[in-house]
Amino acid sequence: xxxxxxxxxxxxxxxxxxxxxxxxxxxxxxxxxxxxxxxxxxxxxxxxxxxxxxxxx
Amino acid sequence: xxxxxxxxxxxxxxxxxxxxxxxxxxxxxxxxxxxxxxxxxxxxxxxxxxxxxxxxxxxxxxxxxxxxxxxxxxxxxxxxxxxxxxxxxxxxxxxxxxxxxxxxxxxxxxxxxxxxxxxxxxxxxxxxxxxxxxxxxxxxxxxxxxxxxxxxxxxxxxxxxxxxxxxxxxxxxxxxxxxxxxxxxxxxxxxxxxxxxxxxxxxxxxxxxxxxxxxxxxxxxxxxxxxx
Numbered sequence: 493x494x495x496x497x498x499x500x501x502x503x504x505x506x507x508x509x510x511x512x513x514x515x516x517x518x519x520x521x522x523x524x525x526x527x528x529x530x531x532x533x534x535x536x537x538x539x540x541x542x543x544x545x546x547x548x549x
Numbered sequence: 550x551x552x553x554x555x556x557x558x559x560x561x562x563x564x565x566x567x568x569x570x571x572x573x574x575x576x577x578x579x580x581x582x583x584x585x586x587x588x589x590x591x592x593x594x595x596x597x598x599x600x601x602x603x604x605x606x607x608x609x610x611x612x613x614x615x616x617x618x619x620x621x622x623x624x625x626x627x628x629x630x631x632x633x634x635x636x637x638x639x640x641x642x643x644x645x646x647x648x649x650x651x652x653x654x655x656x657x658x659x660x661x662x663x664x665x666x667x668x669x670x671x672x673x674x675x676x677x678x679x680x681x682x683x684x685x686x687x688x689x690x691x692x693x694x695x696x697x698x699x700x701x702x703x704x705x706x707x708x709x710x711x712x713x714x715x716x717x718x719x720x721x722x723x724x725x726x727x728x729x730x731x732x733x734x735x736x737x738x739x740x741x742x743x744x745x746x747x748x749x750x751x752x753x754x755x756x757x758x759x760x761x762x763x764x765x766x767x768x769x770x771x772x773x774x775x776x777x
Contacts, residue, residue, distance in 0.1 A: 496587055497588060514638065528769050535777075
């Protein structure tokens with residue numbers, strides 16, 4: 493591989509790496525959002541059960 | 550527009566970005582001829598397209614910032630922030646790919662006497678500082694207004710950066726477009742246009758993905774406050 497080819501490959505690899513890093517960051521964020529949503533769903537269910545218990549009691 | 554397309558706009562945009570990026574890479578390496586600049590010229594197709602995309606992102610961020618101040622559009626603040634974030638990512642890519650090109654062509658990574666390079670770096674650093682300003686102020690209308698004013702100041706640097714190379718008397722940075730049109734063969738110009746469309750579509754996809762994530766984040770915070 494000539495020096496010129498190495499520079500061209502490096503430029504394209506940088507672009508690919510940045511886009512890949514961006515996708516990884518977005519994936520991590522999605523995982524965090526999913527965890528938060530699960531937590532909030534649990535919280536909403538607990539509140540609903542508490543309200544039902546008060547209504548029955 | 551079909552119902553599927555209307556409901557899956559983001560997926561369609563992502564698919565278009567993927568198709569255009571694939572097509573542009575194929576055109577760059579198998580269709581566009583190698584000119585006097587040698588194989589190193591292949592960097593140009595993406596480097597210039599990425600730089601133009603960065604300018605478009607900054608301009609879009611500026612337009613949304615104007616809407617924050619003018620129409621008091623609350624959603625526009627988040628849109629302006631995401632557009633500027635995209636602009637900084639594409640700006641960083643412009644600087645890195647440009648430096649790689651310069652290392653081979655000029656023998657060094659950076660040229661401080663080159664107006665366009667320095668002005669682009671100033672523009673990039675100006676918008677990088679936007680995040681420091683934004684996150685030093687608590688969320689609310691004050692932060693939205695301050696961020697919008699700062700974003701609008703930066704937009705003024707965009708035409709200066711683009712015109713610098715045309716106004717400069719001494720430069721070594723190549724001029725791809727001048728008053729006479731594109732300084733390249735038809736096949737090279739076509740490849741460049743596809744690359745530009747690919748980068749713009751990719752930026753639009755990333756913009757919408759990030760914006761959707763930020764909006765979900767805001768809604769979840771509101772939901773948490775309502776439940777507690």
